Amino acid sequence: MKRVPVTLDVNGESHALSLEPRRLLSDALREECGLTGVHVGCENGVCGACTVLIDGAPARACLIFAVQMQGHAIATIESVARGGALSPLQQALHEEHGLQCGFCTPGLVMTMEAWLKDNPDPDETAIRAALSGHLCRCTGYQSIVAAVKRAARIARERA
Amino acid sequence: MSGFSSIGKRLLRFEDRRFLTGQGAYLDDIVAPRCLHAHFLRSPHAHARIRAIDAREAAWLPGVRGVYRGADLAAMAKPLRMAPPIEGLKPTEIAPLPVDKVRFQGDPVAVILADDRYIAEDAAELIAVDYEPLPAVTSFAEALSPSAPKVDETLDDNLVAHQSFATPGCARVFAEARRIVTRRFVQNRVTHAPIETRGCLAIWDEGRQHLTFHVGNQAPHPYRTQLAARLGLSESQVTVIAPDIGGAFGQKIALYREELACAALARATRRPVRWREDRMENLAAASHAREDACVTRAAIDAQGRILALDVAIEEDFGAYCFFPGNYLARVVALMTPGPYRIRDYAYDVRVALTNKCGAGPMRAPMSMTSWIMEGTLDAIAAELDADPADIRRLNMIEARELPYVTVTDQRLEDITPRETLEGALAHLDYAAARARQRADRARGILRGLGICVVVESTTYGSAFYKSAGIPGSGHETAVVKVEPSGAVNAAVGLMASGQGYETALAQAVAEGLGVDPATVRLQIGNTDVAPYGMGSRGARGATAGGGVLYLASQALGEKIRTIAARELGLNDIGELRLAAGRIERRLAGAWEATRLSLTDVARIAYLDPLRLPPGLEPGLEVHKAYEPPAMTFSNATHVCEVVVDARSGRIAIERYIVAEDCGTPLNPMLVEGQQIGAVAMGLSGCLSEHVVYDRDGQNLSTTFADYHLATAVEIPHIEIVPMHTPNRSTPAGVKGMSEGGVMGAIGALANAVDDALRPLGIRAEALPLTPIALRRLIRTATRRSAP
Amino acid sequence: MKPAPFAYHRAADATDALAVMAGASDAAFLSGGQSLAPMLNLRMARPALLIDLNDCAELSGVTLGDGGLRIGALTRHHHLATDATVRSRHPLLAEAAATIGSDAIRRRGTLGGSLAHADPAAQLPLIATLCGAVIALQSARGARMIEADDFFVSALETAREPNELVVAATFPDLAPATGWGLAQLCKVAGDFAVASAAATLALDGAGAIVDARLAVGAVCDRPMALDAAGLRGARPGPDVFEDFAMAAVGALDIADAPGIDADDRRDLAAAMIVEAMTRAAARAGRAA
C-alpha cells in the first residue's frame, strides 16, 4: 500500500516521515522516532503500556494510526523528566518502589501525569479507579497507589 | 539481623531511573540493521494432520524473504528430547516445528521472514494449509478415556506421568479411621501474562561462525547449553544476552520453538532475525499453568488430629512437555503436608496430555499446595464444628520439634509457622472478626474468613532435585572483581525480570566486601560475561545468588585485607576491615581509618604485584560456586476477610493480611514488593483469570479483553506484618522468597469465600471465583432450601 | 496483530466525509478508533478506506434543545462524563459515560462511534435505549431520525446504512425529581459488563411509582427496554424489584454464550435490574 507523508510533532521535535496509513502510532514512535519508552503490551487498548499524551490528553498509541497525528502534539515518557530531573510522580514511584520490571511504568506515568493535573487531591479509591486502565503484573499496584498519593502531596506543597 | 551494614537496608533501586524515563532497553528496543521479522502462522485447529502447505503466493509478496515449514526447520535444528530417567515419566520429543500434525490451536506451522511485521502478517494470510481435523482431547478425563485420540502418537496413551507413594501404615490408618474428611479442589488454567511478551533477536556472524542471541530469558546459561546443542553448535559459538525483561514469572525459562526457529533462520539466511510475540500468541501459545484438580482425604480423630492424609492430583499438561510432565504436580505432592504433623501419607499424581497449549512452571509452580492442605483443615473444622485456627494449632508442629523431617523427607528448619499464624490472627483481631461474622450471618450477610499457612519451598538445592527425581542442579556461581580503579564488578548466573537484583545483589556484594552498594555494578544476563549459573527460578535469587555473591565478596575482602595488612606491616588481618571503600583498623576496640583505601590496594594488586604478600596472585578477582541446602523455607500466614454479595456474586475483600518470615531480607523494600506482587498474582488468578477452551479446543481467551488480569480496583490493600528470622545454614541468613504470596493468596481467598458460603451449605471448590461461578453455586443452594 | 492495508482520508468536515463515502465502495468512518482499531489490529475488520472524522468540529458538542440534550457524534466519552450541562441535565448519561473503559479510552472514544459500533454491553446504547434517544443519521442523499430502540438491531448491527453518518443523538431530559440508577457487573474494572441495567423511577407524593423505565444490557444481542408499566402504583422495595426483575428477564430472549449460559445471564441481569432500581429509588425525589 502506498506510503503517505506525515510529520509527527513529538516531545517538541518534528519528524517528517513517509508511512503506510496502517502504521500504528506506537510502531512509528518506537521505530521511526526511536522513542522506545513507548511500550507495546497488547495492541488492543487494554494494558495501557503504550499510553502517550496527544494534545495533553492520554491516549493509547496502539489504537491510533500515525497518519492521524499530523498537526497534533504528542508527548512520550522521554519528555517527562525535564532537564534530567525526575517529575514528582517519577520521583515518588522511585521512592515508593512503584515499579519492578518497569514495563508498565511509562504508560501509567503518562496517564497519571495528566490525571493529577485535574485531580490534585485524590483519595485512594479515585486513584485506583484511574489506574485501572493500566495492567501491572509485578507490583500488585499498592506501591503505585502510594506513589500517586505522594506525588499529589508534593505537587500541592509546591503549588 | 543486626551487624550488617548493607544487607537489610531499604535502599532505593539503582535500576529505577532508566525505567522511569523510558530508557530501559528491553528486547524489542534493540536495533539490528538489515533485520528480518519472523511471524508464525498458527494452527486454527486444536488437533489436525497437516496434509500440505502451499506458500507460493506468500513467498511472492514484495518484502517477503522466505517461508519455512516444519520440514525445513527439521533440517536446521534438532528436536527437544525430554527423557530424564524418572520412574513413571514417559519420554517425549518435540520437533523444531510441527511437521505432520498440530496439537493445539496456536501450534506454529510455518514461519515467514519479511522486511516488517505488517508484511509478514499479510503473507501469513496467503499461505494455504490443507488440514485434516482430528478429534480433540480437551480435558483430563477425556484424555484418559480408553477411546481418546492420542495427543502424542509416540506414547501408548495420554498419561504422560504417573507417580505414587504411600507410607506403609497409611492404608491401615484409613481402614481403621472413625472419621474421614474428603475435599475436592479444582484449579483454573491460567497463564503468566508478563506485560512484555516473549521475543528474540538472533544475529549470526558468518565470519566468526558465531550466534549472538538476545532473549529475555531467566536462565541464560542453561538456555545457551540447549540452544547450542539444538543447533549443532558448540557452546563457544553461542552468546546469549538477556536485556531488561518486562516480567517473566516462569514463562521465560524454556527454549521455545519460535526462538529456536529464529536462531536457525538467522544462520541460514545470514541476516539478523527478530520475533516479537504479540499478545494473542502469548495468551494462546506461550505457556499455560495450574490446571489441576485434587482430592484430599484426611483420616482424623475426634479432636481433629490428622492421622493420615491421602492426596490425588490430576494435571492437564497440554500438548507438549517443555518441562518434564511430573515437574510441577510432584512438588505439590511432596510439599502438601507443610508444617503439620502428618505421619501417614499417600499421594497419587497423574499428568495427562491434552490438545491445549503446553503447561510450565509459573510463579509458585506448587501454588495449589497450601490451598489443598489448608482447605482440608477447614473441612475438618467444619466437620467437627471447630474453629479453623484451633484445628491448625492442634496439628501444627511446635518450635521444639524443629528440625522436623516431613513424611516426604523434607527437612523443615528455621521456620516459624506458629508465630506467623498467631501474628496474622492478632493483627486481624481474629475474635472480633469472628464476632462480625456471627452478627452478619444473623442478618443474612455472607462474611467469610480465610486462613492460609504457607511453607514456601525456596532455593531448591541440587540435593532436592536428586532426591525428588527431577532433573536439575541448584548450585550457583559468581565472580566478584575489584578493578584497578577500585570499581567493583560482580557477575552471577541469574537474570532479573523485575526483582531488583542490581540493588539487592549489590547489597550482598557490598556487605561481603565492605563498600558502598552504589559502587557495585552487577553484570548479569550475558553468558560471555557472567559465569555459568542456573538462572532465576524457584525463589533462589537471594539464597543461591545473593549467597554466592556474599561468599565470593567475603573471600575477596580477605585478599584485600591480606594485602593491606602487609602494607601496614601487620600480621593479623582480623584487626582490619573495609568500610565504605576505606581500610580501617581496630585499635582498642574502636575502628579507625588507615592511610589505605580500596583503590590503593587495587592499584598494588594489579599494577605493582611485586609488593604483594608471597603466594598471592596479582589482581583482585574471586570466582566462587556455592551449593545451597537441599531446600530452604520461608513461611507465612495469610488471612483474608471477604463479604460475598449473595445477589450478584461479587466478592469484596475487606482485609488482607500477610504475616511472613522470609529470613534476612537483603532489602526489605524489595521483599515487600515481591510479597505484595505475589499476593496480587494469586488473587488475580482466583478472581478473574481463566484460560478457557471450548469443547473443540478453541481458546476463547486470547486477548486481554477476554483474559482478565485484575486491576488496581480488584486488588485490595495488602497489610504486611514482617516477622523475619534468619536461616542459620545459609550465608547471611537468607531464605529466599517471592512465590509464597501466590500460594497464600489462593488459599486464603478460596478459604474465605468457602467460609462465607458455609451457611448456605455449599463449597467453593473450583477456581476462578467469578460472580458467575458464585451465583451458580448460590442459586443451587437457595433452590435446594426453597420451601 | 497488525492491520491489513487501507487508504486514509482525513475529512475536513461532515460534508467532505459524506462525499468521500458516497464515492467509495468499502469505506468506514473512523472516530475515536477505540473499537475500530482493535478490530483492525486483529484483522476482524478490513475496510479499504478509512474516513477520519476527527477534524469534523461541527460533529462535536452538547446543545440544549426543546426535546433534550443534543449531543454531537464526535463528542468524547470524557466530555459526556465531565461536562457541567450533561451532569446536571442528564446525570445518568454522564455517569454511564464515566464508567466506560478507562481514562485514555474515554478521552478518545465518541458517542457516535459507540452507537454505530453497537456492542450489546456498551453503556451509551443502553442509556439511549432506556431514554428513547433519537439518533440523527445523514448520508449524501439525505438525513433521517431514528429512535434508539429501532436503531439497534443485533450485536454490532444497526439500522444505519454503511454510507450513513451518525451525526448526533438527542437524549430527552429526565423529568424533574426522577431517580436514576445504573448497575453493571464487570469481570474487572473497565471491562465490558457481563450484565447491566439502567433505571429511572418517578414517585408520587405518597412514594408510589408513577413512572418507571428499565433497560438491560449485555445479556441479549442488543440493549433491551423492559415493559415497566406494571410497576405503576407499586411502592419501591426489594421484593417489588426482585419480582419485577425475575418476570422481566423471563420474558427476554437470552441465549447461552461462551463461559456463561442463559440461566446465568438471566440471573445476573435480574440482579443488575434490582440494583439499578434500588439506586433509582434512593435518588427519586417525591413530587410535591
Ligand SMILES: Cc1cc2nc3c(=O)[nH]c(=O)nc-3n(C[C@H](O)[C@H](O)[C@H](O)COP(=O)(O)OP(=O)(O)OC[C@H]3O[C@@H](n4cnc5c(N)ncnc54)[C@H](O)[C@@H]3O)c2cc1C
Ligand atoms: C480497553 C477498552 C475498553 C473499553 N471499554 C468499554 C466499555 O466498558 N464500554 C463501552 O461502551 N465501550 C468500551 N470501549 C469502546 C469505546 O467506548 C469506544 O470508544 C466506542 O465503542 C466506539 O467509539 P469510537 O469513537 O472509538 O468509534 P470507532 O472505533 O472509531 O468506530 C466504531 C465503529 O463505528 C463506526 N463509526 C464511528 N463513528 C461513526 C459515525 N459518526 N457514524 C457512523 N459510523 C461511525 C466505525 O466505522 C466503526 O465501525 C472500550 C474500548 C477499549 C479499547
Ligand code: FES
Ligand atoms: S499496547 Fe496499547 S494498550 Fe496495550
Ligand code: FES
Ligand atoms: S512493573 Fe512489571 S508490569 Fe508493572
